[in-house]
Amino acid sequence: xxxxxxxxxxxxxxxxxxxxxxxxxxxxxxxxxxxxxxxxxxxxxxxxxxxxxxxxxxxxxxxxxxxxxxxxxxxxxxxxxxxxxxxxxxxxxxxxxxxxxxxxxxxxxxxxxxxxxxxxxxxxxxxxxxxxxxxxxxxxxxxxxxxxxxxxxxxxxxxxxxxxxxxxxxxxxxxxxxxxxxxxxxxxxxxxxxxxxxxxxxxxxxxxxxxxxxxxxxxxxxxxxxxxxxxxxxxxxxxxxxxxxxxxxxxxxxxxxxxxxxxxxxxxxxxxxxxxxxxxxxxxxxxxxxxxxxxxxxxxxxxxxxxxxxxxxxxxxxxxxxxxxxxxxxxxxxxxxxxxxxxxxxxxxxxxxxxxxxxxxxxxxxxx
Amino acid sequence: xxxxxxxxxxxxxxxxxxxxxxxxxxxxxxxxxxxxxxxxxxxxxxxxxxxxxxxxxxxxxxxxxxxxxxxxxxxxxxxxxxxxxxxxxxxxxxxxxxxxxxxxxxxxxxxxxxxxxxxxxxxxxxxxxxxxxxxxxxxxxxxxxxxxxxxxxxxxxxxxxxxxxxxxxxxxxxxxxxxxxxxxxxxxxxxxxxxxxxxxxxxxxxxxxxxxxxxxxxxxxxxxxxxxxxxxxxxxxxxxxxxxxxxxxxxxxxxxxxxxxxxxxxxxxxxxxxxxxxxxxxxxxxxxxxxxxxxxxxxxxxxxxxxxxxxxxxxxxxxxxxxxxxxxxxxxxxxxxxxxxxxxxxxxxxxxxxxxxxxxxxxxxxxx
Numbered sequence: 167x168x169x170x171x172x173x174x175x176x177x178x179x180x181x182x183x184x185x186x187x188x189x190x191x192x193x194x195x196x197x198x199x200x201x202x203x204x205x206x207x208x209x210x211x212x213x214x215x216x217x218x219x220x221x222x223x224x225x226x227x228x229x230x231x232x233x234x235x236x237x238x239x240x241x242x243x244x245x246x247x248x249x250x251x252x253x254x255x256x257x258x259x260x261x262x263x264x265x266x267x268x269x270x271x272x273x274x275x276x277x278x279x280x281x282x283x284x285x286x287x288x289x290x291x292x293x294x295x296x297x298x299x300x301x302x303x304x305x306x307x308x309x310x311x312x313x314x315x316x317x318x319x320x321x322x323x324x325x326x327x328x329x330x331x332x333x334x335x336x337x338x339x340x341x342x343x344x345x346x347x348x349x350x351x352x353x354x355x356x357x358x359x360x361x362x363x364x365x366x367x368x369x370x371x372x373x374x375x376x377x378x379x380x381x382x383x384x385x386x387x388x389x390x391x392x393x394x395x396x397x398x399x400x401x402x403x404x405x406x407x408x409x410x411x412x413x414x415x416x417x418x419x420x421x422x423x424x425x426x427x428x429x430x431x432x433x434x435x436x437x438x439x440x441x442x443x444x445x446x447x448x449x450x451x452x453x454x455x456x457x458x459x460x461x462x463x464x465x466x467x468x469x470x471x472x473x474x475x476x477x478x479x480x481x482x483x484x485x486x487x488x489x490x491x492x493x494x495x496x497x498x499x500x501x502x503x504x505x506x507x508x509x510x511x512x513x514x515x516x517x518x519x520x521x522x523x524x525x526x527x528x529x530x531x532x533x534x
Numbered sequence: 535x536x537x538x539x540x541x542x543x544x545x546x547x548x549x550x551x552x553x554x555x556x557x558x559x560x561x562x563x564x565x566x567x568x569x570x571x572x573x574x575x576x577x578x579x580x581x582x583x584x585x586x587x588x589x590x591x592x593x594x595x596x597x598x599x600x601x602x603x604x605x606x607x608x609x610x611x612x613x614x615x616x617x618x619x620x621x622x623x624x625x626x627x628x629x630x631x632x633x634x635x636x637x638x639x640x641x642x643x644x645x646x647x648x649x650x651x652x653x654x655x656x657x658x659x660x661x662x663x664x665x666x667x668x669x670x671x672x673x674x675x676x677x678x679x680x681x682x683x684x685x686x687x688x689x690x691x692x693x694x695x696x697x698x699x700x701x702x703x704x705x706x707x708x709x710x711x712x713x714x715x716x717x718x719x720x721x722x723x724x725x726x727x728x729x730x731x732x733x734x735x736x737x738x739x740x741x742x743x744x745x746x747x748x749x750x751x752x753x754x755x756x757x758x759x760x761x762x763x764x765x766x767x768x769x770x771x772x773x774x775x776x777x778x779x780x781x782x783x784x785x786x787x788x789x790x791x792x793x794x795x796x797x798x799x800x801x802x803x804x805x806x807x808x809x810x811x812x813x814x815x816x817x818x819x820x821x822x823x824x825x826x827x828x829x830x831x832x833x834x835x836x837x838x839x840x841x842x843x844x845x846x847x848x849x850x851x852x853x854x855x856x857x858x859x860x861x862x863x864x865x866x867x868x869x870x871x872x873x874x875x876x877x878x879x880x881x882x883x884x885x886x887x888x889x890x891x892x893x894x895x896x897x898x899x900x901x902x
Contacts, residue, residue, distance in 0.1 A: 197566055197600055229800040230598065232565055288890050290658065290691070293811060294818035323658070324885035386885065405885035407892070432597040433801065439808035443661060450662030454877035457884070469888050479896065504902065509822035511897040516825070517692035517754065517773035519894065520837050522656050524775070526887065528847065529879040534872065 198234040199427065205239045205416075206246040206254055208265035213367075213389055215448045216414065217241060219320040219441050220264040223416055226437035227430075235430055237262060255417050256313045262418045264319065268349055276308055276495040278350050279503065280316070282412040284482040286503065289321050289411035289446055290518075291510045296413070299506045304499050315423035319438040320414035320445035323453075327403035327470055328383030329395040331374065334403065334470075337477045346370060346382035350485065351408030357481040367393065374398040383408075387456035388449060396465040403468050407478055414445075566602040567795065573607045573784075574614040574622055576633035581757055583816045584782065585609060587688040587809050588632040591784055594805035595798075603798055605630060623785050624681045630786045632687065636717055644676055644863040646718050647871065648684070650780040652850040654871065657689050657779035657814055658886075659878045664781070667874045672867050683791035687806040688782035688813035691821075695771035695838055696751030697763040699742065702771065702838075705845045714738060714750035718853065719776030725849040735761065742766040751776075755824035756817060764833040771836050775846055782813075 205224060209216040217239075224237035240260075242248030251263035252270055267280030287295065295301040296318055309316045328347070334340060341359035352362030363379050373379045375398045382399070383406060384390045396402070416438050423431065461467065470478075490497035528534050573592065577584040585607075592605035608628075610616030619631035620638055635648030655663065663669040664686055677684045696715070702708060709727035720730030731747050741747045743766045750767070751774060752758045764770070784806050791799065829835065838846075858865035896902050 226800060226804055230797050230804065232795070232797045285893065285896070288886065288893070290814070290818055294815040297812050297815040298819035299815075324889045326885050387881070405889040405892075407889065410889045410893070427600070429598050429600045432594060433804075436594055436598065436801075436804040436808045439811055440804045443807055443811045444665050446658070447662040447665040447667075450658055450878060450881075451666035451874075454881040457881050458877070467884060469884075475892055479892075479901070506819075507893075508897065508902045509826070510818065511893050511902060513755070513818075513822040513825050514890070515894050515897070516835060516837075517694050518656065519890070521692045521773040521775065521778045522882065522887070524773075524843055524847075525653065525656070525778070525875075525879050526883050528653070529876065529883070533847070534876045534879060 198231050201235045203237045203261035205237050205262040206251040206260045208242050208248045208251050211241045219445045222441050223437045230433045255419050258419050261422050264416050266414050275489045275493050279499045282409045284408040286410050287507050289323050292411040295506045313420050314417050315420050316415040316417045317438040318413045319416040319441045323449050325406035325409040326386045327406045329399035330381040330401040331399045344379045354481045388452040391456045396463040400464050400466050401468050402465040566599050569603045571605045571629035573605050573630040574619040574628045576610050576616045576619050579609045587813045590809045591805045598801045623787050626787050629790050632784050634782050643857045643861050647867045650777050652776040654778050655875050657691050660779040663874045681788050682785050683788050684783040684785045685806040686781045687784040687809045691817050693774035693777040694754045695774045697767035698749040698769040699767045712747045722849045756820040759824045764831040768834050769836050770833040
């Protein structure tokens with residue numbers, strides 16, 4: 167796009183989005199036009215890794231454009247309610263947001279696949295599918311239909327299954343359980359007799375303490391530490407089979423993104439890619455000491471039993487088949503993921519798995 | 535740095551590095567000064583994932599700077615011999631190179647830690663240590679002492695252990711084996727009676743065919759496929775315990791990098807981070823079909839035995855202790871890696887390992 171088209175298109179969207187300096191400056195300076203965007207995060211500042219992913223994108227973009235492309239980041243609820251940031255971007259109330267797309271499965275189940283679905287892929291394979299297995303291209307098309315541009319910009323790695331007041335060994339133990347768990351995972355649990363509950367993170371402790379819920383999933387050691395749940399529900403189960411590698415996206419309004427100069431598109435895209443890598447690194451670096459602290463605080467680590475995993479796996483497959491029969495986009499993207507992971511998990515069993523397994527044995531034996 | 539300082543400093547290094555257009559243009563245009571750099575890759579174009587990592591960095595930087603910062607990429611040997619590209623950058627013969635630093639352990643053993651050492655970390659943990667565990671900061675300091683700026687810009691994931699003409703079950707079987715294997719891994723193998731050989735990739739097939747070597751390591755399925763080694767050494771062992779996650783760096787001459795405007799430093803750095811993520815994704819996407827092809831061509835997949843891994847692990851520890859006693863930089867960076875991975879591999883055993891293990895079982899059972 168040439169600069170004339172850029173300013174014309176940008177003007178159609180909203181002239182107010184651009185500072186006046188660039189418009190007043192001579193043509194040669196329009197290489198790096200001045201922009202002031204707002205990014206609404208779905209996360210509070212207390213979830214500091216996820217919140218800071220937004221500010222890290224903004225910092226990188228500002229530095230790469232000599233301060234000409236500024237993105238102001240707002241925490242969830244500051245200017246837009248946390249579960250409505252994607253709508254605000256589509257409606258052009260704010261230029262960008264940072265959110266897991268699966269908060270929007272009520273609008274379209276396909277949004278679930280953008281973040282994670284039960285028994286999906288680990289972070290390595292998720293990224294391989296996104297960047298080199300056609301995943302990002304499929305979502306480019308899907309998001310565009312929704313008036314959005316989106317790019318992966320964060321991942322937590324495999325999450326923990328959450329905090330339980332009593333031990334859960336069999337599928338029978340799940341029946342009647344009131345658990346804070348949302349989305350597709352909640353639907354799977356529901357098939358097994360669990361009553362899914364929607365409770366905000368800040369209310370989980372008191373709900374578990376007074377017994378109005380029996381269990382709650384959250385994130386993983388680092389984010390869970392501040393909630394202090396080990397005191398009220400000490401059994402800390404793993405893994406969150408519903409979140410093997412949740413991707414969080416940065417979204418922009420599609421017209422706004424298309425109106426950017428090519429250089430800004432590239433700068434924003436590379437910043438998102440770098441932050442995707444860096445966010446997972448933050449979790450991997452900070453989860454281990456947090457885990458030690460949680461165990462010191464009384465958490466008892468428990469793996470979900472094979473019986474429970476098998477039942478959840480089967481229930482998930484039923485739900486995926488049902489959604490696929492009703493939603494063409496879901497079917498198309500889910501099929502792409504399934505096709506990719508069959509061979510990917512075969513390859514991962516050789517060099518990767520045998521290397522990791524050996525290193526884990528050395529860790530357990532105190533040899534590292 | 536302000537623009538005046540930038541041009542002054544850049545001028546000290548070499549005025550010829552800059553095109554004349556920027557210097558002739560009015561001050562306002564110097565925001566994106568014109569630069570023409572050359573990047574010497576250590577890799578031939580036939581290793582297309584590793585070669586294209588260099589061109590991907592160049593493409594991203596050019597697009598992000600409206601074509602003002604151009605990096606011309608040359609394959610290994612085109613303008614600099616493949617094993618001398620780092621020297622060429624330090625000596626300012628070329629502005630950048632793309633190479634694993636461990637090709638330079640003859641100059642300083644610490645370069646080995648930049649890429650990978652025997653029984654290091656998987657790619658997730660390596661990146662966590664680099665970006666969030668102090669790794670990049672340590673190497674910034676080490677590289678600066680060598681007159682270099684470096685940034686991780688690629689990873690192959692855990693490699694395969696290589697091709698063997700006969701089965702290797704015990705440490706006794708290793709004795710007298712002539713194997714193409716270099717660097718620290720070669721030193722470890724040597725302790726166990728192997729005679730390490732240095733042979734270029736193109737000569738491996740004929741060396742195995744005529745029996746002048748008994749085994750050869752290379753990379754993994756995708757890169758190994760073109761060599762056709764299954765026909766002459768069908769036992770394909772895993773994992774390469776010496777390369778759990780080799781990082782390849784992009785390097786620049788330190789003075790050249792320091793003379794860049796801050797915006798270009800950020801653009802180049804983010805491009806490297808994005809390419810680090812993307813290169814691993816390429817391997818993870820392309821290795822699985824290549825593995826199937828290799829097996830169809832007659833490759834027999836074999837895990838190294840516990841006995842062999844244990845002997846190699848013990849020999850590696852001895853070598854690390856020896857080098858640490860002689861080289862302060864090695865000791866400092868190796869200790870940082872060791873400290874990091876103890877807790878990291880503890881945490882990886884919970885959610886990640888149990889999720890992956892379950893998915894691998896489903897893969898084996900044909901349920902994916």
